[in-house]
Amino acid sequence: MSIWEYANPKRFIAVSDRVVPWLSWLAAVLLVVGLGWGFFFVPRAENFEYSVKIIYVHVPSAMMAINIWVMMLVASLVWLIRRHHVSALAARAAAGVGLVMTVMALFTGAVWGQPMWGTWWAWDPRLTSFLILFLFYLGYLALWAAVEDPDAAADLTSVLCLVGSVFAVLSRYAVNFWNQGLHQGATLSLDAEENIADVYWFPLLVCLAGFVVLFLALVFVRTTTEIRLRRVAALQRREAMA
Numbered sequence: 281m282s283i284w285e286y287a288n289p290k291r292f293i294a295v296s297d298r299v300v301p302w303l304s305w306l307a308a309v310l311l312v313v314g315l316g317w318g319f320f321f322v323p324r325a326e327n328f329e330y331s332v333k334i335i336y337v338h339v340p341s342a343m344m345a346i347n348i349w350v351m352m353l354v355a356s357l358v359w360l361i362r363r364h365h366v367s368a369l370a371a372r373a374a375a376g377v378g379l380v381m382t383v384m385a386l387f388t389g390a391v392w393g394q395p396m397w398g399t400w401w402a403w404d405p406r407l408t409s410f411l412i413l414f415l416f417y418l419g420y421l422a423l424w425a426a427v428e429d430p431d432a433a434a435d436l437t438s439v440l441c442l443v444g445s446v447f448a449v450l451s452r453y454a455v456n457f458w459n460q461g462l463h464q465g466a467t468l469s470l471d472a473e474e475n476i477a478d479v480y481w482f483p484l485l486v487c488l489a490g491f492v493v494l495f496l497a498l499v500f501v502r503t504t505t506e507i508r509l510r511r512v513a514a515l516q517r518r519e520a521m522a
Contacts, residue, residue: 284362284364287362287364287365287366287367288366289365289366289507289511292366292503292504292507293504293507293508295500296500296501296503296504297504299500300497300500300501303493303494303496303497303500304497306493307490307493307494307496307497309490310486310487310489310490310493311487311490311491311494313486313490314336314483314484314485314486314487314488314489314490315336315337315487315490317482317483317486318333318335318336318480318483318484318487319333319336321483322479322480322483323479332480334388334391334392335480335484336483336484336487337384337388337487338384338385338388338389338392339484339487339488340484340487340488340490340491341381341382341384341385341388341491342381342385342389342410343488343491344377344378344381344491344492344495345378345381345382345384345385345410345413346413348374348375348377348378348381348495349378349413349416349417349441349444349445350445351371351374351499352371352374352375352378352420352441353441353442353445355367355368355370355371355374356368356371356437356438356441356442357438359371359434359435359438360435360438365434365507365510366503366507368430368434368437368438369503369506369507369510370499370503371437371438371441372421372424372434372437372506373498373499373502373503373505373506374495374499374502375417375420375421375424376421376502377495377498377499377502378417379414379417379418379421381491381495382410382413382414382417383414385410386410386411386414389407389410409447412447413444413447416440416443416444416447417444419440419444420437420440420441420444423436423437423440424437430510430513
């Protein structure tokens with residue numbers, strides 16, 4: 281079976297209706313276990329006290345904000361190359377979730393920064409590029425809302441997504457590009473020496489898995505909603521022309 285068969289709206293909705301309940305329950309279990317483990321059973325860290333526990337929201341939301349934009353990039357490229365409407369609608373559906381994740385990352389980063397750095401905000405390379413990514417999310421959603429023709433909106437937002445991908449990369453690798461700024465390096469890394477201690481690392485992995493599964497559930501639901509809204513709009517246009 282080809283993956284392109286799921287570009288058919290009817291088939292996509294059928295798959296979505298089957299997997300969303302399972303994804304929702306799995307996300308709930310992972311998040312309850314991960315956040316409960318991290319906030320109530322992990323000891324406070326030396327030099328960081330209890331503020332270390334904010335990583336269980338900040339790190340997953342920041343990683344999701346960046347990777348959701350990458351998913352939008354792939355979906356946008358599929359639209360531009362193969363003109364599958366489901367891919368364009370999936371990118372639009374993911375953008376709303378990505379915007380929320382970006383806001384969560386910026387907010388929790390500020391809450392972390394105030395006691396650790398003595399300021400709510402600093403023009404650090406990663407923070408600045410993340411703020412620009414947030415503005416790209418806003419611009420992406422605003423462009424979808426501003427253009428009436430859905431295909432034209434999909435074309436324009438896909439191009440915007442290509443441009444914004446530069447800042448998604450900068451957000452992820454800014455600490456490596458510039459050896460300055462307040463922001464620390466990677467919390468999760470393939471290099472074991474850079475990872476945080478296992479007592480903090482394992483619940484963080486559970487939280488990250490919960491955020492990923494939650495995103496999948498939300499993007500299925502939101503994409504299905506976008507497909508149905510487009511169908512309603514098409515029916516309304518037909519009735520108006522009749």
